[in-house]
């Protein structure tokens with residue numbers, strides 16, 4: 001046991017919080033100070049350049065996001081936890097008889113918001129019982145807070161050039177959650193979690209694999225900044241309008257999200273290799289067990305979906321925020337890319353039908369027309 005500093009009650013509180021995190025099965029847990037962000041200026045500049053796209057909520061709460069004290073009055077500490085998800089690449093073989101569109105790994109299992117939040121609330125209740133009179137607020141991508149910076153501050157890893165947190169041994173396939181509290185805590189190495197990195201060292205060095213591999217050039221040439229407007233994750237999951245043709249071909253077969261910058265990162269290789277041999281060093285929560293679409297959605301099926309088919313497919317999934325017309329827009333782009341490689345008469349006919357259908361939603365018809373135009377399907 002290593003004690004950092006000499007504030008025994010704060011040290012004990014941190015150890016207690018970490019034992020709760022262990023009990024709840026989190027892969028990583030660390031304690032960060034609730035000081036204001038060091039990156040408020042960078043966030044402002046990023047927002048001013050419009051790189052958040054249509055994610056207006058990022059701009060609306062920028063001042064709260066950069067100061068946990070504005071989220072929880074009197075905040076002293078932030079407990080940062082991380083759930084590991086499945087690192088294997090490629091995923092299970094698609095069951096689809098026709099071309100399939102890929103889904104990012106984080107969404108293969110149950111909705112992480114729910115999986116994380118329930119356990120964070122249990123930890124909050126236990127903290128409240130042990131240390132009454134303090135405020136505890138759990139967040140899982142659900143409140144304006146810089147989870148990644150806090151994770152770094154808590155010693156869980158460093159922020160890579162692709163802007164995601166990377167643990168030096170276990171890589172970046174993590175989902176983050178926090179508890180912001182007025183309870184003072186001091187970092188500890190108890191409870192069997194990997195030792196916090198203090199200070200977290202950047203191990204990207206001269207590597208530029210993620211920057212080079214990003215098909216839409218969304219990552220700045222020197223790294224550490226992503227233009228969301230160009231990122232396939234944003235385009236497929238957040239952007240509600242039509243997708244500029246310049247991104248259609250680079251989007252490849254991604255239907256929902258994109259894993260490329262993480263898949264090429266050398267820091268993810270070790271865990272992925274071990275997991276492929278059934279020796280994953282991290283325990284993945286049972287609720288992240290891949291759904292049957294983990295290998296991809298059959299594009300023809302998605303193009304034939306009615307509202308209830310989408311609803312059925314996304315039960316319990318983080319993808320449920322992706323509307324039907326967005327999914328079909330994405331499927332049309334992926335179908336166009338598949339058809340550019342190899343003809344599939346049934347899929348081709350479906351794309352043409354959607355381009356000509358008067359009763360289709362505008363986004364679907366417009367995207368189908370763009371795809372047909374690109375591939376010369378219409379006279």
Ligand code: SF4
Nearest residue numbers: 214231232258260261
């Ligand atoms: S998720 Fe995909 S598109 Fe977005 S930055 Fe990473 S590689 Fe580029």
Ligand code: SF4
Nearest residue numbers: 160161204207210265
């Ligand atoms: S691929 Fe290379 S540059 Fe990108 S995050 Fe990983 S180590 Fe850093």
